[in-house]
Amino acid sequence: MSAPVIETRGLGYVYNPGLPTEKVALRDVNLQIERGEFVGVIGQTGSGKSTLIQQLNGLLRPTSGQVLIDGEDIWQDKEQLRRFRFKVGLCFQYPEYQLFEESVYKDISFGPKNMGLSEGEVDARVRDAARFVGLGEEMLDKSPFELSGGQKRRVAIAGVLAMDPEVLILDEPTAGLDPRGRDMILGQIRAYHAEKGNTVLLVSHSMEDVAKFATKVLVLNDTGVLLYGTVDEVFSRAEEIRAIGLGIPQITQVFRALRQRGYPVSDTVYTVAQAKGEILRLLAERGAAR
Amino acid sequence: MEKMAENLLECRDLVFRYSREGQQGETVLKDLSLSVPSGQFLAVLGHNGCGKSTLAKHLNGILLPTEGTVLVEGIDTRDDERIFDIRQKVGMVFQNPDNQIVATIVEEDVAFAPENLGVPPEEIRQRVNWALEQTGMASRRESATYQLSGGQKQRVAIAGVLAMGPDCIVLDEPTAMLDPHGRRRILATLRELNQAGMTVVLITHYMDEAAQADRVVVMNDGEILMDDSPAAVFARVEELQAIGLDVPQTAELLHQLRREGIDCPEDALTVEDCVEALCGLLGGVDR
Numbered sequence: 337m338s339a340p341v342i343e344t345r346g347l348g349y350v351y352n353p354g355l356p357t358e359k360v361a362l363r364d365v366n367l368q369i370e371r372g373e374f375v376g377v378i379g380q381t382g383s384g385k386s387t388l389i390q391q392l393n394g395l396l397r398p399t400s401g402q403v404l405i406d407g408e409d410i411w412q413d414k415e416q417l418r419r420f421r422f423k424v425g426l427c428f429q430y431p432e433y434q435l436f437e438e439s440v441y442k443d444i445s446f447g448p449k450n451m452g453l454s455e456g457e458v459d460a461r462v463r464d465a466a467r468f469v470g471l472g473e474e475m476l477d478k479s480p481f482e483l484s485g486g487q488k489r490r491v492a493i494a495g496v497l498a499m500d501p502e503v504l505i506l507d508e509p510t511a512g513l514d515p516r517g518r519d520m521i522l523g524q525i526r527a528y529h530a531e532k533g534n535t536v537l538l539v540s541h542s543m544e545d546v547a548k549f550a551t552k553v554l555v556l557n558d559t560g561v562l563l564y565g566t567v568d569e570v571f572s573r574a575e576e577i578r579a580i581g582l583g584i585p586q587i588t589q590v591f592r593a594l595r596q597r598g599y600p601v602s603d604t605v606y607t608v609a610q611a612k613g614e615i616l617r618l619l620a621e622r623g624a625a626r
Numbered sequence: 627m628e629k630m631a632e633n634l635l636e637c638r639d640l641v642f643r644y645s646r647e648g649q650q651g652e653t654v655l656k657d658l659s660l661s662v663p664s665g666q667f668l669a670v671l672g673h674n675g676c677g678k679s680t681l682a683k684h685l686n687g688i689l690l691p692t693e694g695t696v697l698v699e700g701i702d703t704r705d706d707e708r709i710f711d712i713r714q715k716v717g718m719v720f721q722n723p724d725n726q727i728v729a730t731i732v733e734e735d736v737a738f739a740p741e742n743l744g745v746p747p748e749e750i751r752q753r754v755n756w757a758l759e760q761t762g763m764a765s766r767r768e769s770a771t772y773q774l775s776g777g778q779k780q781r782v783a784i785a786g787v788l789a790m791g792p793d794c795i796v797l798d799e800p801t802a803m804l805d806p807h808g809r810r811r812i813l814a815t816l817r818e819l820n821q822a823g824m825t826v827v828l829i830t831h832y833m834d835e836a837a838q839a840d841r842v843v844v845m846n847d848g849e850i851l852m853d854d855s856p857a858a859v860f861a862r863v864e865e866l867q868a869i870g871l872d873v874p875q876t877a878e879l880l881h882q883l884r885r886e887g888i889d890c891p892e893d894a895l896t897v898e899d900c901v902e903a904l905c906g907l908l909g910g911v912d913r
Contacts, residue, residue, distance in 0.1 A: 381775050381805045486674065512721070512802045514673040514831045516870035541805050544875065581807050586897055587875040593901040598911035608878045615883060618908060 339407030340368040341503060341535050342392060346401035349387050353399060361387040363559040364401070369537075369552075371502075374529050376546030376567075377539045379556030380581050385539055388556065389505050392537075393424035405503070422451055425501030429508045431492030435480040440471065440491050443480055447499040465498035468528045470520065486517040493521070497528060504528075505537040510545070522549055544585045547571065547606035555582070568604045587611045634699055634794050634825050635662040635685055635716070641693035642680055654680045656848040657694070662827060664793070667820040669839035669856075670829045673870040677848040678829045682798045685827065686716035699793065714743065717787030719797040723779035723804075732774070732782055733758065733767040739790040750789075757785035760822075761815050777808020781815060794825035801832065813838060833860065833874050837895045844871070857893035876900035883907075 347365040352358050362384045369375060379385045390396045391403050394410050394417045402409050410420040425447075428434070437443035441462055448461040466476060469490035475483075480491055493509060506525065510518035526549055529536045537554075540546050546553055546567070553570040555563040557580045563570050570577070574584045574592060583589075591605040591614070601618060605611050640658045644651035654677045662668050672678045683689040684696045687703035696703045698712045705712075720726060729735035736757050740750045758764040761781040766774065771782065780800055787795055797816070801809040813835055820826045828839060836842045842859040844852040846869045852859050860866070863873045863881040873881070880890050880903060890907050894900040 380807055381777070484675075512799075514870065515872040516673055583806060585875065587879060589897045590876060590879075590900050590904070593897065594904060594908075597901075597905065599905075599908060608875050608882060611875070611879045612882045612886075615879075615904065615907070616886065619888070622909065 338371070339404070341371040341406060342369040343367065343404040343407070344391070344401065345404070347388075347391060347398050347403060348400035349384075349391065349396060350399045351387075360559055362391070365560055367554070367561055367564065369535065369554075371535055372533050373552045374526075374536045374550050375538070375552045375554050376550030377537055377554045377556065378541070378543070378546060378582060379562075383556040383580075384559050385556050386507065389426060389507060389537065389539065392503070392505060393421050393426050395426070422499055423501055424503045424505065425496040425499050427493055427496045427504070427506045427509060429511055431495075431509075432480075432485060432488035435488060435492060438479060439476065440466075440478050440480055440483075441476040443491055444476075444494045444498050447495055451499060461498040461500065462494075465494040468497055469494045469524050486513055486520070489513070489517075490521065490524075493525075500532075501534070503535045503537065505539075507539045508541065509538070510540070510542075518545075525549070543571075543583055543588075544606075547585050547588070555580075567606065571606065572603060632664050633661040633697075634664040634666075635660070635827070636697040637661075637681070637684065637694065638697070639694035640681075640684065640691050640696060642677075642684065642689060643692045654848050655684075655691075658848065658850060660843065660850065660853075662794075662825060664825055665820075665823055666841060667816070667826045667839045668828070669836035669842045670827065670845060671831060671833070671836050671842060671859075671871060672845035673831060676845045676869075678845050679798050681845070682718070682796050682827070682829050685794075685796050686718055687712050688718070714790055715792055716794045716796055717790055717792040719780070719783050719787055719795065719800050721799040721802050723776045723783060726783040726786070727771045727779055730770055730772070732763060732769050732771055735771055735782055736767075736785045736789050739786055743790065753789045753791065754785075757788035760788055760819060761785040762811065775808065777804045777811055780804060780808065780812055784812075784815060788819075792824075794827065795819070796827040796829070798829045799831070800828070801830070801835065809835070831871065833872050837874065844869075857895060860895055861892035 344365050344367045347362055349362040350358060350360050377385055391398060397411060405420050405423055410417060435443050444462045444465055445458050448458045471490055480488055509521055522545060550567060553567055555570060563573060571584050571588055577584055585606050587608060588606055591601050592603055594601050595603050601614050605614055637658055637660045640655050642655040643653045670678050684691060687709050690704055698715055701708045701712055703712055727735055728738050733754055736754045737750050740753050758767055761784050763781050763785055801812050816826050816828060817838060830836055837856045839856060842854060842856050843850055844859060860873060860877045863878055866873050874895060876894055876897060880892060880894055883890050891903050894903045
């Protein structure tokens with residue numbers, strides 16, 4: 337049996353320990369994420385999401401406990417930390433502010449170059465990553481600053497994909513985009529996950545998106561993990577999710593209300609397509625009964 | 627409410643073109659006409675690049691029309707002499723909360739505009755108190771602004787605009803960078819302000835936010851595509867999707883059922899309305 341790709345043991349993190357501004361961000365987090373999952377990470381602002389993802393590639397050092405990637409403690413040997421940064425690719429919120437190179441090509445190649453790959457390998461990585469995010473060849477020589485906001489965002493994501501990380505973590509990659517831009521980026525991430533089969537963690541505030549794209553859901557609340565399980569398992573616990581100020585998909589709320597009124601409908605409906613199927617099934621059964 | 631239908635904002639045949647180094651650029655607003663009566667809560671919807679932010683910037687003279695006219699309470703925004711009156715009547719709130727905070731302490735930030743307007747200190751105090759009450763930020767008045775969450779900063783930004791004593795507040799995607807909790811608080815604040823008589827223009831691409839307005843204008847490619855009540859706009863599911871906008875899941879479900887030839891209402895925007903519609907459709911519960 338192989339080790340989970342991500343594991344935390346008693347992970348805790350305190351900002352500014354000993355100062356008046358001391359703040360506990362994570363407390364005794366024990367988490368195991370299996371290889372190949374697409375995990376939606378949800379939680380209110382201040383629940384510890386950002387702190388947790390920064391622990392996973394060693395940007396923050398635990399004040400207690402351990403972070404293990406592929407079964408290895410990433411802080412065991414500080415010299416080796418860099419290796420884990422390549423394994424766990426982290427794409428921050430509003431990554432377009434981090435573009436700095438003079439061309440799209442150079443910006444995307446920054447990561448793989450730092451990994452010490454050959455020029456040919458770097459080139460292949462850049463082109464592959466650009467393809468995943470739908471940036472055509474003609475875009476590669478442009479200055480990133482000539483691009484639209486949505487295009488810049490995709491360049492930044494490509495920069496992380498080009499490192500071909502085992503674990504890809506995206507912190508709200510669609511924040512501030514309109515629905516068209518959002519669907520494009522999420523579709524590309526899904527295609528990337530399907531083709532590469534690696535592990536993806538997607539931080540999102542949209543329950544609809546999480547229900548649509550993720551295989552597992554991680555719910556954080558007040559410095560720790562509230563729930564971790566499949567989409568069905570997590571969204572079936574609507575009361576707990578609502579109690580911490582998060583919502584469940586609108587259509588799921590409708591179907592839960594229908595069930596409460598006694599209609600024999602599924603309570604694991606997250607998408608309009610599923611909902612339509614359920615209603616049509618019910619109407620057909622009722623028609624046949626009459 | 628129903629004051630006399632005096633238009634607080636009026637755009638007549640508004641055309642706007644960005645010009646760059648004397649070259650004529652793209653036409654962003656194409657002959658757009660829009661009147662906003664005093665006291666209305668208007669939502670303007672559209673995808674990125676449809677011109678909605680450009681329109682917002684015309685409403686208090688940040689941008690001036692290439693052709694046509696924009697009037698704020700009857701004052702032409704091209705009137706240089708009156709631009710400060712206009713800015714005082716129409717306050718703007720932008721997307722990024724971090725770009726709008728000027729002071730390090732909440733109450734100082736909110737006092738910034740009235741101080742600059744030369745309001746007497748006693749009145750500044752009253753205005754700041756009132757603005758902080760209105761936005762639910764009174765308990766944080768002495769907090770450092772950098773310690774606030776995005777949603778709190780955005781409410782401070784709104785309070786700062788309120789302290790100026792405007793008749794209208796225009797918000798350009800104020801919730802795009804906020805979490806759901808922050809978004810709900812902002813919308814609740816806007817609804818309360820509107821109920822107290824403030825004219826609100828909310829630029830957004832969130833349908834659930836637009837659903838709470840009195841009126842929804844949908845923009846596409848520099849033009850007004852729809853202008854109606856939220857229910858009437860959201861019933862036009864296919865047209866909205868065709869221009870890259872989202873439709874609430876409830877509206878889409880009912881729309882899809884109608885396409886299957888099932889008779890159900892089109893305009894159920896909320897979860898409750900949708901549940902009622904489906905119960906009506908399914909009939910009684912079998913036991």
